[in-house]
Amino acid sequence: MAFELPDLPYAHDALASMGMSQETMEYHHDIHHKAYVDNGNKLIAGTEWEGKSVEEIVKGTYQAGAVAQNGIFNNASQHWNHTQFWEMMGPGGKTMPSELEAAIKESFGTVDKFKEDFAAAGAGQFGSGWAWLVKDTDGGLKVTKTENGVNPLCFGQTALLGCDVWEHSYYIDFRNKRPAYLANFLDNLVNWENVASRL
Numbered sequence: 001m002a003f004e005l006p007d008l009p010y011a012h013d014a015l016a017s018m019g020m021s022q023e024t025m026e027y028h029h030d031i032h033h034k035a036y037v038d039n040g041n042k043l044i045a046g047t048e049w050e051g052k053s054v055e056e057i058v059k060g061t062y063q064a065g066a067v068a069q070n071g072i073f074n075n076a077s078q079h080w081n082h083t084q085f086w087e088m089m090g091p092g093g094k095t096m097p098s099e100l101e102a103a104i105k106e107s108f109g110t111v112d113k114f115k116e117d118f119a120a121a122g123a124g125q126f127g128s129g130w131a132w133l134v135k136d137t138d139g140g141l142k143v144t145k146t147e148n149g150v151n152p153l154c155f156g157q158t159a160l161l162g163c164d165v166w167e168h169s170y171y172i173d174f175r176n177k178r179p180a181y182l183a184n185f186l187d188n189l190v191n192w193e194n195v196a197s198r199l
Contacts, residue, residue: 003028003044003079004080013092014118018188023098026073032127032168033082034107052169054080055153062154069148077149082161088161091144100196107140107141114143118180120147122165131182133161135199160198161190 003114007016008029013022016063023052044050054076063071063137069077096104108114125145134157136142141160144152152159163185170181 001053003076005034005037006083008125010085010090015089015189019173019184020189021173023171027172028164029082030168031084033079034084036075036078038074042098043072043075049076054083058151058153064154068177069150073169074149077151077153080133080153081149081151081164083192084159084162085164087194088191089185089189090191090194093193096192097196100192101182103141103199114141115152115186117143118161118163119139119186121178122163122182123179127164128166129166132157132159133195134159161195164194 008025012025012029015025016022026072036093039045044052044057049060049072052060057072057076061070061071061076063069096111104111104114108117118131118133121143123142123144125131125147127147129145129147130149130151132144132146132152134142134152135144142157144157146152146154151162165182170178173182174184
């Protein structure tokens, strides 16, 4: 099946008052994400991956330990990552559902400790990549970080929350202040109801 650019689940300016401008959304969704979709479709055409799901392509083309993944993986994984990212944010869902809060406290002690660990993972990711809250293969929650487009699918984990720390995701609004972007993401942008639905 061909990759398709999903519509944003809210207007381009819906997050502007919460620290993610309309300009950022137009560049990030309409240009960057669209490029992953367009390039991915070109690369899978006529290959064994044509007609497969994005998840199958990500898992099937990931090369553990590879310094640079191949083009099909890079575009498929970034398409998947961004599709999740748009859904994990939103103008609603600001209250953390009790079942998610309980699971976070069980794994991290407190919600604040989870946020501290998540922000540290994102700030500490050298170069481009992502910070994640995942449900690990043992059922526990864990904070991870991945380089470039690598994501939890590659490790059999369930992505509950992901934050894009590529510079294009924050440079218009926060310039080089990645920690401030991460703090704002956790405090103002996350749709905790969506995160809880992934448990």
